Amino acid sequence: MSIIGAITASGISPQAVTRLPALDLKGLNPGGAVDKAATGPSDFAGVLSQLASPLIDKQSEAAALTKSVLLGQGAPLHQSVIAMQEASVAFSLMVEVRNKVVEGFQELMRMPV
Numbered sequence: 001m002s003i004i005g006a007i008t009a010s011g012i013s014p015q016a017v018t019r020l021p022a023l024d025l026k027g028l029n030p031g032g033a034v035d036k037a038a039t040g041p042s043d044f045a046g047v048l049s050q051l052a053s054p055l056i057d058k059q060s061e062a063a064a065l066t067k068s069v070l071l072g073q074g075a076p077l078h079q080s081v082i083a084m085q086e087a088s089v090a091f092s093l094m095v096e097v098r099n100k101v102v103e104g105f106q107e108l109m110r111m112p113v
Contacts, residue, residue: 051094058086059090062080062086066084
């Protein structure tokens with residue numbers, strides 16, 4: 001089960017929490033300042049592309065599984081359907097995040113100077 005599938009109405013299950021990626025704290029200095037060289041992309045486009053890469057991976061995995069099923073190469077149909085659904089949910093999440101970012105930008109632009 002993926003992390004997305006482990007989210008229930010009451011929250012995230014304890015099994016999903018243990019599978020969440022650990023925080024990368026290597027770029028923090030003792031004073032709490034962030035070392036920009038160790039944190040990765042510093043521009044907004046780089047951050048967005050870094051966040052979109054798992055989505056692209058999920059979509060390509062779903063496409064590969066679907067192709068394998070259609071060509072009769074022995075991939076189970078249910079895994080293909082699950083991968084397609086996970087990719088769809090991840091895409092929907094990315095669209096909602098984009099909408100919130102655009103909404104926040106528009107709100108900033110409406111603020112008086």
